[in-house]
Amino acid sequence: MRFGGLVANDNIDLEVAPVGxxxxxxxxxxxxxxxxxxxxxxxxxxxxSVAYDGQDISRWSPHRRARAGxxxxxxxxxxxxxxxVRDNLLAAWEASIPGGVMGRRxxxxxxxxxxxxARLQLGAVAGRQTGELPTGxxxxxxxxxxxxxxxxxxxxxxxxxxxxxxxxxxFKEILVEVTDPEQAVQSEDGRGAPAVLMVEHDVRLVxxxxxxxxxxxxxxxxxxxxxxxxxNDPAVIAAYLGEPAA
Amino acid sequence: MLQFIxxxxxAGSIYALASLGIVLTYKTTGVxxxxxxxxxxxxxxxxxxxxxxxxxxQWIAIxxxxxxxxxLLGLILELLFRLLSQQSAEVQIVVCLGVLAFFTTIVNLxxxxxxxxxxxxxxxxxxxxxxxLTSNVSVTWNEAGTFILAIVMxxxxxxMQRWTRLGTAMRAVVDNRDLAGLIAVNARTIGRAxxxxxxxxxxxxxxxxxxxxxxxxxxxxxxxxYSFAPAVFGRLTNLGLAFAGSLTLGxxxxxxxxxxSSGSLAKFETSLPYLALFVLLVVYGKRxxxxxxxxxxxxxxxxxxxxxxxxxxxxxxxxxLVLGPQVFADSTVGALAQAMAxxxxxxxxxxxxxxxxxxxxxxxxFAGVGAFTTAHTVASLGALYFPLGVLFGILIAVPVSLLxxxxxxxxxxxxxxxxxxxxxxxxDSIVFASASISGGLTGxxxxxxxxxxxSFDTATSQYYLCAVALGVTGLFALWLRHGPVxxxxxxxxxxPNAAATLGASLTVTKLAVFAACAAIAAVGGALLAVTQQTxxxxxxxxxxxxxxLLVVVIGGRTLISGAVIxxxxxxxxxxxxxxxxxxxxxxxxxxxxxxxxQEPDGIGRVMLNQFQKSAALLYRIGRRPRTPVxxxxxxxxxxxxxx
Numbered sequence: 001m002r003f004g005g006l007v008a009n010d011n012i013d014l015e016v017a018p019v020g021x022x023x024x025x026x027x028x029x030x031x032x033x034x035x036x037x038x039x040x041x042x043x044x045x046x047x048x049s050v051a052y053d054g055q056d057i058s059r060w061s062p063h064r065r066a067r068a069g070x071x072x073x074x075x076x077x078x079x080x081x082x083x084x085v086r087d088n089l090l091a092a093w094e095a096s097i098p099g100g101v102m103g104r105r106x107x108x109x110x111x112x113x114x115x116x117x118a119r120l121q122l123g124a125v126a127g128r129q130t131g132e133l134p135t136g137x138x139x140x141x142x143x144x145x146x147x148x149x150x151x152x153x154x155x156x157x158x159x160x161x162x163x164x165x166x167x168x169x170x171f172k173e174i175l176v177e178v179t180d181p182e183q184a185v186q187s188e189d190g191r192g193a194p195a196v197l198m199v200e201h202d203v204r205l206v207x208x209x210x211x212x213x214x215x216x217x218x219x220x221x222x223x224x225x226x227x228x229x230x231x232n233d234p235a236v237i238a239a240y241l242g243e244p245a246a
Numbered sequence: 247m248l249q250f251i252x253x254x255x256x257a258g259s260i261y262a263l264a265s266l267g268i269v270l271t272y273k274t275t276g277v278x279x280x281x282x283x284x285x286x287x288x289x290x291x292x293x294x295x296x297x298x299x300x301x302x303x304q305w306i307a308i309x310x311x312x313x314x315x316x317x318l319l320g321l322i323l324e325l326l327f328r329l330l331s332q333q334s335a336e337v338q339i340v341v342c343l344g345v346l347a348f349f350t351t352i353v354n355l356x357x358x359x360x361x362x363x364x365x366x367x368x369x370x371x372x373x374x375x376x377x378x379l380t381s382n383v384s385v386t387w388n389e390a391g392t393f394i395l396a397i398v399m400x401x402x403x404x405x406m407q408r409w410t411r412l413g414t415a416m417r418a419v420v421d422n423r424d425l426a427g428l429i430a431v432n433a434r435t436i437g438r439a440x441x442x443x444x445x446x447x448x449x450x451x452x453x454x455x456x457x458x459x460x461x462x463x464x465x466x467x468x469x470x471x472y473s474f475a476p477a478v479f480g481r482l483t484n485l486g487l488a489f490a491g492s493l494t495l496g497x498x499x500x501x502x503x504x505x506x507s508s509g510s511l512a513k514f515e516t517s518l519p520y521l522a523l524f525v526l527l528v529v530y531g532k533r534x535x536x537x538x539x540x541x542x543x544x545x546x547x548x549x550x551x552x553x554x555x556x557x558x559x560x561x562x563x564x565x566x567l568v569l570g571p572q573v574f575a576d577s578t579v580g581a582l583a584q585a586m587a588x589x590x591x592x593x594x595x596x597x598x599x600x601x602x603x604x605x606x607x608x609x610x611x612f613a614g615v616g617a618f619t620t621a622h623t624v625a626s627l628g629a630l631y632f633p634l635g636v637l638f639g640i641l642i643a644v645p646v647s648l649l650x651x652x653x654x655x656x657x658x659x660x661x662x663x664x665x666x667x668x669x670x671x672x673x674d675s676i677v678f679a680s681a682s683i684s685g686g687l688t689g690x691x692x693x694x695x696x697x698x699x700x701s702f703d704t705a706t707s708q709y710y711l712c713a714v715a716l717g718v719t720g721l722f723a724l725w726l727r728h729g730p731v732x733x734x735x736x737x738x739x740x741x742p743n744a745a746a747t748l749g750a751s752l753t754v755t756k757l758a759v760f761a762a763c764a765a766i767a768a769v770g771g772a773l774l775a776v777t778q779q780t781x782x783x784x785x786x787x788x789x790x791x792x793x794x795l796l797v798v799v800i801g802g803r804t805l806i807s808g809a810v811i812x813x814x815x816x817x818x819x820x821x822x823x824x825x826x827x828x829x830x831x832x833x834x835x836x837x838x839x840x841x842x843x844q845e846p847d848g849i850g851r852v853m854l855n856q857f858q859k860s861a862a863l864l865y866r867i868g869r870r871p872r873t874p875v876x877x878x879x880x881x882x883x884x885x886x887x888x889x
Contacts, residue, residue, distance in 0.1 A: 041747075042747065061751065062743075062747050063748075063751040063752070065747075066747055066748050067749045070747075072747050074743070078741040078743055078744035079744070080736055080741055080745075081740050083733065083740070090730075091734065091748075094733060095750035096748060096749040
């Protein structure tokens with residue numbers, strides 16, 4: 001069975017579709033990044049709980065959640081600047097498997113890394129230090145790094161922030177491809193395309209790629225549905241345009 | 247009892263002045279002033295020079311010190327640390343330790359020209375004599391004056407923070423540096439004010455402390471470290487708590503002195519402030535957040551091609567083994583053996599500080615654990631049991647490192663550095679000071695050590711032993727650096743958050759490195775013991791750990807060659823070089839560390855760059871230009887050692 005995940009918070013019920021991309025949008029300060037930090041364990045929730053795959057994971061450490069298949073990217077790039085692109089990906093793969101640091105099954109990891117590099121078209125920069133790369137490529141490296149952990153749930157935190165229109169379009173193209181079950185990077189243990197939850201400011205990007213969209217405002221879910229439903233939801237329009245809800 | 251309370255309040259009020267000064271610069275500028283003891287001592291010596299040395303009137307000397315010299319010093323320090331504000335936290339901490347080393351060496355060079363000068367008397371600035379508090383408890387005017395002065399200065403600082411424009415601006419800067427700039431608060435002016443006030447407090451504390459304890463270069467900086475505990479008690483931000491903590495500390499030490507003037511408790515009271523510092527850091531744990539701008543740490547660059555390192559390392563090792571004893575005189579060979587043992591410990595500093603970004607100022611303490619354990623084992627079981635002694639050393643050092651590591655690895659950079667510092671000082675004052683463990687000041691003998699049939703009683707045999715140890719440790723570390731272990735360390739260092747969310751356990755990683763480094767340091771310590779043939783506590787003190795950190799930073803804290811260069815600094819002290827070299831070397835080291843921001847990767851990086859430039863020049867001939875192809879799955883750089 002492929003992943004079907006349910007993530008909950010005290011105020012926010014979030015359902016992530018098992019395939020494809022689920023969008024999470026909301027005005028500035030709606031609590032999107034905080035929600036991501038709570039989901040991945042970087043912030044402990046003050047109350048309430050986080051459930052994942054039917055289990056309460058509120059007290060799990062970030063790395064345990066990652067090992068369980070949760071992976072993320074960051075709005076402000078968090079690359080390992082002292083390492084090459086290839087080593088960034090390899091390190092991510094090693095971190096995701098128990099005993100990865102002991103160097104077992106290295107060939108398997110290299111194979112996966114090679115495939116991810118090819119799929120994300122990072123071949124030209126594979127040997128470069130990530131610290132000296134432009135943001136556009138950095139975003140792609142973070143995506144690749146997350147994919148190298150063979151995630152079941154991939155959390156993307158504002159992937160288009162800091163990118164120009166061309167870079168965003170490129171990112172969109174690649175993202176759609178690697179999250180499509182038909183074309184996803186297959187790892188040896190049979191995990192295929194991850195479920196994706198994407199926080200994004202660029203509403204057009206979200207409308208284009210997401211099957212389901214959840215809208216947050218002031219830490220509360222105000223709408224949820226397919227792109228067309230959400231687009232016409234009065235509460236969403238009010239939140240974005242600042243008019244009182246009808 | 248009342249007498250001890252009086253003494254306690256008196257001592258506590260001096261700590262209070264020092265801790266207020268430390269808190270002030272920390273909360274306004276984000277710099278924890280490790281050098282505070284050095285500054286305080288320097289000011290005390292300047293005061294002595296002005297008043298007692300040159301015979302100036304006290305009422306000229308005091309204003310000269312507090313209104314001219316100390317503020318000037320504060321301005322210089324402010325400038326130095328402002329220039330460093332773009333650097334990573336590690337560099338700031340290391341430079342601060344360099345400033346500490348600078349002041350302690352400059353005092354020795356300028357004011358202590360003759361061994362007789364090492365202890366000087368400084369008479370009180372207040373009236374001599376005393377008055378009776380009760381029929382049998384008397385208080386000297388010095389004690390009363392100190393206490394009142396501390397209260398007045400403390401309240402003055404509080405009032406300044408509370409009610410003056412400058413104070414309001416200071417609090418604004420503490421709350422939010424960036425926003426404070428927007429409402430026309432000049433952070434630079436605030437920083438200057440904080441450094442000036444802090445340095446003046448240091449001067450007052452230094453003079454008052456010297457009146458009580460005399461001018462002793464090897465005691466004063468440590469007494470000022472006493473005030474680190476109350477500063478941390480106030481979480482480095484709360485002046486009131488720091489003040490109260492200082493008085494409590496002074497009282498506790500003096501009351502303990504009443505009950506424990508003899509026996510094992512006597513040692514306890516001198517290490518109480520260090521223990522308190524450690525415990526406070528552990529208890530506060532994550533609640534201690536660093537006052538730092540959000541600047542990212544600079545990351546070190548991993549060398550893409552490790553083979554050059556292996557080749558250079560192996561060639562150097564073989565050359566050293568083949569040529570060393572033939573080329574050099576016997577005494578030089580002995581000195582080189584010691585230096586290479588020291589190099590083994592230096593490698594642990596590279597791994598911890600350079601690769602993992604954890605500053606440990608306690609590596610020589612772990613070396614000491616190895617040295618003393620080995621000496622005891624050999625003394626009681628015989629020379630043949632030397633390897634067993636080394637093993638015991640490791641087996642003790644690792645649990646000890648976990649004891650320090652488990653609670654303190656939750657701490658961020660600065661606080662971990664403080665915790666290791668506290669640990670090293672506790673080791674000095676309790677463990678290494680205990681005659682049954684360390685043999686007292688004269689130490690233990692280790693005249694004979696054997697590995698099977700090989701006896702390490704000559705300089706040459708020790709040389710071979712240490713060369714092999716250094717070579718193997720260095721090459722092994724290099725190999726780890728370029729494999730999964732190295733990648734894991736780099737990830738934890740470059741971005742702990744990303745590392746955690748990809749599945750790397752920060753705690754396990756840091757703890758494993760910490761323990762492994764303690765084990766290797768213990769081996770290095772055992773080797774030092776073999777080469778020195780006696781194990782003296784002073785060779786494994788906090789001071790030596792600090793020196794080690796400084797020379798590794800100069801050598802290049804991210805490179806194995808940095809550790810080798812550090813060993814080079816060590817050997818200079820043992821060789822028959824001109825006396826002036828040894829006299830000014832510590833000063834040179836301190837100044838080089840202060841200048842490290844220019845090249846944070848030290849001499850090793852400069853040499854490596856030169857080497858790579860000339861190597862590239864040679865390579866270019868007969869080599870096809872390589873054009874990377876987009877989408878290619880494996881680039882030529884992918885060739886790496888099989889693991």
